[in-house]
Amino acid sequence: MKKISLLIISFLILVSCGKEDSVEKVIEKGNLSEIRAKKAELSAQQSELTSKIAQLDAAIEELDTDTKFSLVSVRQVKDSLFKHYVELPGDVETKQNITIYPEFSGVLLNVNVNEGDRVQKGQILARIDEGGLGSQLAQLEAQAALAKTTFERQQRLWEQNIGSEIQYLEAKTNYEAMQNSVDQLRSQLAKTVVRAPFSGVIDEIFTEQGEVVAPGQSRLFRLINLSDMYISAAVPESYLGSIKKGTEVMVEIAATGTSFESTVRQVGNFVNPNNRTFEIQVAVPSNNEQIKPNLIATVKLNDYTSEEAIIIPENVILKNSAGENVAYVVTKQTDSTGVAERRILETGRSYDNSVEILSGLQAGELVITSGARSIQEGEQVKIAKQN
Secondary structure (H helix, E strand, O other), X not given: OHHHHHHHHHHHHHXXXXXXXXXXXXXXXXXXXXXXXXXXXXXXXXXXXXXXXXXXXXXXXXXXXXXXXXXXXXXXXXXXXXXXXXXXXXXXEEOOEEEEOXXXXXXXXXXXXXXXXXXXXXXXXXXXXXOOHHHHHHHHHHHHHHHXXXXXXXXXXXXXXXXXXXXXXXXXXXXXHHHHHHHHHHHHHHOOEEEOOOOEEEEEEOOOOOOEXXXXXXXXXXXXXXXXXXXXXXXXXXXXXXXXXXXXXXXXXXXXXXXXXXXXXXXXXXXXXXXXXXXXXXXXXXXXXXXOOOOEXXXXXXXXXXXXEEEEEHHHOEEOOXXXXXXXXXXOOOOOEEEEEEEEEEEEEEEOOEEEEEEOOOOOOEEEEEOHHHOOOOOEEEEEEEO
């Protein structure tokens, strides 16, 4: 407004100067008296114009009601679904992630798989030199067959009351001992064949064909099953009442840029006395090949849900001198104006820059979202836009 006034003054002065000798001509004459007279004349004109412009400003301010109102933006309050989440770190794990060791000492004769191969439970992965156990087993089986024949013959005689009891018992004991020896040797021989304990993927091969291996010392393979992975997380004990099996979970894995929704599949029954937490397990989709064991995840647990909640942006809430939460709403609304009314708010939980309002606002009201910091209770405001 001041700039406009100065422009008008300048314009009027220039117009008035055009009717008489210009300032330049007066200065060219070099007459000090005329110069002073010209200055006095222009000063009088400036004072008169300033007074007239002030009158015009007063009239504009009285007629233009928009200049009196603070400009605000509003948003209609609605009943909305509100969900609160607690964010915790977690780790991707699988119970079927093992290193396979040999159960028999000897030379590794054959390695039947390559890294990355998918194998089925019971599939032969490798063979170890048996060291002559096969021949020993054949001899024992022959001796066991003879012992069985002798026992069956002695048993028939005993049933006919022929022969002594000691002969029958000796034949029986000899046969059982030979059979136990055969079973034991068969068990030893079976250990020379390395089989997959479950279906999965050969992630790594540690020992090459031809190397000597020993039980508990030589690592052979790493076998992983990625179809039953889960995320484990430690939850503070204060959430025991709100986290249960089936609780909704959102998971984010920063390393792979993946995210998915899941549920809690298991809640631990033990509270760790060292950090006062309990363990949970969150199911991982089996079709996501980007997720690997030992990745770090962010677990968001839905610990609170309100079906019909009043929610407003967090930056709308102000603090008064008493430390109370306040917000302004627009009442007595016309087409584009209204009156600002202050409300004392009782707030609930907040999440993702939104706050649940327990009391102080009703659905359908217009809450001021911007411009509230410069207004007062009962002030007239102009509504810029409605979100």
